[in-house]
Amino acid sequence: TEPLLKVEGLKKYFPIKSGLLGKVNNHVKAVDDVSFTVQEGETLGIVGESGCGKSTTGRMLMRLLEPTEGNVTFDGQELTSLTNSEMRKVRRDIQMVFQDPYASLNPRHTIEKILMEPLNVHDIGDPKERKRKVHEFLEIVGLSSYHAKRYPHQFSGGQRQRIGIARALMTNPKLIIADEPVSALDVSIQAQVLNLMQDLQRDLKLTYIFIAHDLGVVRHISDRVGVMYLGKMAELASTEDLYEKPLHPYTQALLAAVPVPDPEFVREEVVISGDVPSPANPPSGCRFHTRCPFKMDICSEVVPIFAEVEKGHSVACHLYEESRPQ
Numbered sequence: 001t002e003p004l005l006k007v008e009g010l011k012k013y014f015p016i017k018s019g020l021l022g023k024v025n026n027h028v029k030a031v032d033d034v035s036f037t038v039q040e041g042e043t044l045g046i047v048g049e050s051g052c053g054k055s056t057t058g059r060m061l062m063r064l065l066e067p068t069e070g071n072v073t074f075d076g077q078e079l080t081s082l083t084n085s086e087m088r089k090v091r092r093d094i095q096m097v098f099q100d101p102y103a104s105l106n107p108r109h110t111i112e113k114i115l116m117e118p119l120n121v122h123d124i125g126d127p128k129e130r131k132r133k134v135h136e137f138l139e140i141v142g143l144s145s146y147h148a149k150r151y152p153h154q155f156s157g158g159q160r161q162r163i164g165i166a167r168a169l170m171t172n173p174k175l176i177i178a179d180e181p182v183s184a185l186d187v188s189i190q191a192q193v194l195n196l197m198q199d200l201q202r203d204l205k206l207t208y209i210f211i212a213h214d215l216g217v218v219r220h221i222s223d224r225v226g227v228m229y230l231g232k233m234a235e236l237a238s239t240e241d242l243y244e245k246p247l248h249p250y251t252q253a254l255l256a257a258v259p260v261p262d263p264e265f266v267r268e269e270v271v272i273s274g275d276v277p278s279p280a281n282p283p284s285g286c287r288f289h290t291r292c293p294f295k296m297d298i299c300s301e302v303v304p305i306f307a308e309v310e311k312g313h314s315v316a317c318h319l320y321e322e323s324r325p326q
């Protein structure tokens with residue numbers, strides 16, 4: 001079946017201006033030719049270190065940031081060519097949940113007013129229906145309607161993220177892009193919010209893109225996981241394949257850093273050294289070559305192709321024949 005979301009060749013280049021005339025002489029290639037699909041009802045995890053382009057990718061899907069190049073097809077509609085007013089309608093169906101709910105909730109507004117806003121913006125229901133819906137969704141995310149008259153500062157971090165989730169749900173979206181929704185929360189609270197998100201997905205038939213900086217967080221919630229490095233997709237596979245038989249040296253290194261729950265399962269450790277290079281000046285060829293323990297001559301010269309190596313398992317690495325240009 002047709003995927004709910006199809007992303008093809010997505011790029012975001014930010015110009016770097018310099019000198020008195022502000023001449024553009026370089027670009028930060030924040031996202032550089034990223035493609036993937038998301039099926040209805042599934043969760044795609046996108047993982048990578050800060051600066052890998054995962055948040056930029058998420059924002060471009062909703063056109064909160066304009067892509068430099070590429071296509072985004074959502075529910076049969078190509079989004080990058082829509083006018084602003086056409087795009088506003090689509091934003092009913094795609095909503096975002098942010099890392100820091102406190103920063104995204106107006107401190108001077110009551111929760112009721114905050115949750116009402118998307119209904120006002122999209123002109124959904126009359127005032128009475130809107131109020132009813134606010135109370136309904138407060139309950140759905142595990143809060144109570146008596147919380148409606150309170151202000152964001154009166155809630156804990158976990159409760160605030162529940163409010164952020166409720167706000168995203170108000171318009172009955174199909175797709176939720178959650179950008180590190182639990183990264184700012186205590187570990188014990190993380191599990192509660194993840195469980196809530198899974199319950200909501202099942203009950204409301206939601207599709208998720210779940211962005212995170214570590215592979216541990218997305219494992220249980222994702223059907224498939226993509227790993228990004230310096231603006232490129234390094235590997236994408238079913239969650240099982242990615243964690244059991246990672247192909248890309250970067251994924252292998254990230255997994256070596258995740259605590260293994262089963263002590264009998266010992267992974268051969270791939271250790272990477274050094275910092276992430278600047279996306280303004282990414283390494284030639286494979287962008288990971290400056291840190292890769294398996295680097296070969298070809299790696300600094302030729303960009304590996306992101307190619308399907310096994311069914312549903314794609315990777316961009318010269319260790320695999322499919323990635324080497326003919």
Ligand code: SF4
Nearest residue numbers: 286289292299317318
């Ligand atoms: Fe390492 Fe080369 Fe593969 Fe890049 S292409 S990950 S440098 S082996």
Ligand code: MG
Nearest residue numbers: 050054055179
């Ligand atoms: Mg980010």
